[in-house]
């Protein structure tokens with residue numbers, strides 16, 4: 001079961017390798033400079049496969065970050081490093097190309113499990129399998145946060161997010177500073193202060209919180225803010241979103257995370273998600289949020 005459930009993600013990485021082979025496989029031992037090409041094998045230059053940009057009359061925005069060696073890692077100046085390689089290569093005589101990768105599950109765009117900051121939740125099995133799939137998929141509001149502050153209670157009040165809105169993606173100064181594109185971790189990133197997290201929990205209906213750097217919490221409130229958000233096990237945190245060039249407004253969010261990763265790795269998980277344009281807006285939440293569109 002475990003290998004089957006992981007297969008779609010592995011396949012998506014394989015597709016990525018076709019498009020950007022040079023960056024996807026930065027250092028495959030023994031295969032530098034094309035020296036391992038098999039004599040007599042014809043090289044066919046194929047155009048890259050088409051990317052689906054439109055679906056059901058709505059534009060698709062991929063708001064996940066691509067895994068690259070230069071991707072930042074929380075608390076590290078080294079970045080992700082080489083995480084993907086090709087142990088079986090047709091250029092080296094294998095019948096098929098077969099990739100392998102190794103990376104921390106808290107890497108890049110990911111969700112936090114309740115057990116990420118509560119050890120008793122972790123022991124009880126509250127991992128990403130327990131997250132509400134209905135909550136991970138549905139209408140979401142993308143808002144711009146004032147650029148001169150962390151997300152405090154005052155900032156949350158100023159955003160005037162209507163009651164009934166359940167999913168909000170917060171775009172901050174982190175996007176302007178392109179922090180997710182810088183290898184060295186930057187502790188001056190913007191995130192939720194503890195009072196901002198408390199205000200959200202106590203005064204809104206938001207159950208999915210998305211942010212544009214590696215932590216939903218500001219660096220100095222890393223533990224406090226996570227504890228506030230994760231205590232009820234009802235709020236899902238999506239971190240490391242790629243929100244460049246996406247207009248603020250209301251979207252249909254598709255957030256799919258990995259299941260059945262061995263429990264020892266279960267703090268957080270990678271995911272794929274997309275936003276469809278406002279054309280997919282429906283009643284209810286949309287009516288309450290029309291001023292953002």
Ligand SMILES: [Zn+2]
Pocket residue numbers: 112214215216217226237239
């Ligand atoms: Zn987190």
